[in-house]
Structure formats: C-alpha cells, structure tokens
Amino acid sequence: MGSLMRNPVLQLNNSFEPLRIIPVRRALVLLSKGKATVEVHSDKEIYPCVFLPVVIRLKEYRHVPIRMQIVSRKNIYMRDQYKCQYCGERFRSEDLTLDHIIPRAQGGRSTWENLVACCRRDNHRKADRTPEQASMKLIRRPLPANIHTSRFILKAMGSEVKEWAPYLYHDSAGDERFVAR
Numbered sequence: 001m002g003s004l005m006r007n008p009v010l011q012l013n014n015s016f017e018p019l020r021i022i023p024v025r026r027a028l029v030l031l032s033k034g035k036a037t038v039e040v041h042s043d044k045e046i047y048p049c050v051f052l053p054v055v056i057r058l059k060e061y062r063h064v065p066i067r068m069q070i071v072s073r074k075n076i077y078m079r080d081q082y083k084c085q086y087c088g089e090r091f092r093s094e095d096l097t098l099d100h101i102i103p104r105a106q107g108g109r110s111t112w113e114n115l116v117a118c119c120r121r122d123n124h125r126k127a128d129r130t131p132e133q134a135s136m137k138l139i140r141r142p143l144p145a146n147i148h149t150s151r152f153i154l155k156a157m158g159s160e161v162k163e164w165a166p167y168l169y170h171d172s173a174g175d176e177r178f179v180a181r
Helices: 024-032 073-079 120-126 149-158
Strands: 008-012 018-023 036-047 050-058 096-100 115-119
Touching: 008 024, 018 024, 024 036, 024 050, 073 096, 073 115, 096 120, 115 120
Parallel strands: 008 050
Antiparallel strands: 008 018, 036 050, 096 115
C-alpha cells in the first residue's frame, strides 16, 4: 500500500481545467472532506470498495491567480522533459545539469530564456561558451515564463499517465501550447 500512496493524481478545477498534480494521500483527504469527486479511478482497490483515484475534480471553482512560474532546477527539467537540449537524450534528474545558453562568465543570467537542461557530457563540452562558439545547436529555444508555463510543466509531468489524456492534450494545429478540455 505504501508504494500506491506515491502515485500521482491529476487535480482538476470545477471547470475541468487541470490545476496540479498531487499525491494520492492529498487526493484522499480532499475526497473524504467532500471537497472533490473522483473523475477517473484505477482498478487498484485501497480499501474495500474504494479504488485508487487517478483524476479528481474540485466541487467548487477555485480562482487561480495569474502568476509567473518560479525558475528552479526542477521546473527547468520538467519544461525540457528531462531531455538534454543539445543531444536530445532523456536522463534522470541526477544525471542532468543546468546550462546557461549565454554563460554567466559572459553576463548570462539565470532566467527561463537562458537556462536549459543539459547532460554532463554536453555541458562539459560547451563549457563557458555560447552554443555558437562551441559549434553546438539547441534542439529548441527555451520557452519563456508566461501564463502557460505552469500548464506546460503539468502536461510534461503527466504525459505518461494514459488516463490523463482526455484532460491534457495538444491542440489540432500541433503546436506545443497546452490546451485544456
């Protein structure tokens, strides 16, 4: 049962807008207090006739203020989907580093637009040079922080949970913007 309590649960607003990913334990508290309902559950029974929630929806609409997402190592890794932005390989977080596109030695700052996830090998190869100076090419330019940044991170985190697909998807134009149902 302990490992089941670490499963992620997608929390939706009353309007079906994805808000965040929460631990099962928090989801169960919201359900037991009557503040949320189960939209999707798994086939894993945690108590008699109580199944592990996968998606929950709040009963009352929660106003979410527009705020800028905090620049952090974890948020950069999630935005870049744990892929090195030079070689494109996926890594565990402990095998990644942050790379300043314009190095700090050349006046680069720690901003959304200047930080990317990078494997140790490529970070060492690039060193204190710009990608152009090191003859390296970024897979894609980093997304700046805006109203959709936290939603993009949410989508990146939930891309491997198939039950979340109806709530997180790309729009028909195929761009990388997050679109909610």
